[in-house]
Amino acid sequence: MTEKPFLQAVGISRVFTGTHHEGGVKDITLNIIPGKITAIIGTSGSGKTTLLKLLFGLLSPEKGKVLFEGERIWGPEEKLIPGHDAMKMVTQHTDDLNLFAKVWDNIAVLLPNTDIATKQARTEEVLRQLNMLHLADKRVFDLSGGEKQRVAIARAIATRPRVLLLDEPFNQVDASFREGLQQDIRQIVADTGLTVIMVSHDPAEVLSMADELIVLKDGKVLETGSPKQLYQNPANLYTAQLLTNCNVLSKADAKLLGIHAKKETVVIYPHYIDVSGGWALNRWVVKNILFKGFYEELVLDHDGITARAFNKEQGKFKAGDKVTLKAWGYLEY
Known part of the structure; x- marks a missing residue:
């Protein structure tokens, strides 16, 4: 039965x-x-x-x-x-x-x-x-x-x-x-x-x-x-945005993080982004630093495009610094 x-x-x-x-x-x-x-x-x-x-x-x-x-x-x-x-x-x-x-x-x-x-x-x-x-x-x-x-x-x-x-x-x-x-x-x-x-x-x-x-x-x-x-x-995309404060970028804007997507919308979680201070063509500016306890959330700008990334090395960056971003993971919609 x-x-x-x-x-x-x-x-x-x-x-x-x-x-x-x-x-x-x-x-x-x-x-x-x-x-x-x-x-x-x-x-x-x-x-x-x-x-x-x-x-x-x-x-x-x-x-x-x-x-x-x-x-x-x-x-x-x-x-x-x-x-x-x-x-x-x-x-x-x-x-x-x-x-x-x-x-x-x-x-x-x-x-x-x-x-x-x-x-x-x-x-x-x-x-x-x-x-x-x-x-x-x-x-x-x-x-x-x-x-x-x-x-x-x-x-x-x-x-x-x-x-x-x-x-x-x-x-x-x-x-x-x-x-x-x-x-x-x-x-x-x-x-x-x-x-x-x-x-x-x-x-x-x-x-x-x-x-x-x-x-x-x-x-x-x-x-x-x-x-x-x-x-x-x-x-x-709706579900991704419900479950985390993610970055939502267009296919073209995602190239600034080294992503060559096939679909038109790219979602990147903040912890999927590595931030470094090296000299590269695509430069992002640190606009704000939000203290989150054991890590910082960096608010970054590139010619009006905004992204957020997590940084565990607190104090490494300050507002106004120019940095390079590289995403090691992403979703496409």
Whole structure:
């Protein structure tokens, strides 16, 4: 017997018509891989959040259907409390938290009172999974935005859902703590087999956290694949620009970096460019130097053509220096 797909969208569409543009999703078919983290990425208005809500059952498709283990997910028109019972969603807002209750109580309240020992054990387990045990007796009101987000995620996984949906979940989390929270979620996925579907606009976030990427453009799936696959070999210029701040040059301009391309558009990642101070015909001027921690990002100009390159030898160049660029890797479109 053929195994039923875990979570599946079959030809779903939900279109919103506005004054200046049309939004939503159109004719999307996809299968979500169980026990993995899938990230939905795209520019603003590409349909990311609409797709997430359709998968959860907060919205009903105008055509097509969403299936969970072969059973149709019903939307708000058919279900009094929308959202599938085996799924939980966390957004960047934390409005459902009880601000004046303790962190412990915000989580424990979702668990049944039929077995108090099990309730206490599960609450402690969730707090440990998200490294929040030290916050258990604090009021949510007294927490930072990032800590509140952790509480919201803890509440979502307390009842052991099969699928966790995250809509821009790390916006309220300080950069210094964001990576730790992402790692905690990855560990929970590895330990429990939880399936996570997330929407994000941060390329660093999805590249380091996701197992699978779904790229949306104008409400349609443009391409899918692993983060490594789509970063190294994106089939579309759109995807390359989503995943990194890349250089996009014409075929003619690319010759200034020693590239003789066959196609009209050339994409060069900043770390694909070597910068040297030798004497060569093609001279670039260092216009700006951006400190990035362990490396610098050089903003360079050649007769109005701008390029960016990474430099790990900090202090080697200064604004106004004339340098030579050579690209050792590139993509063509």
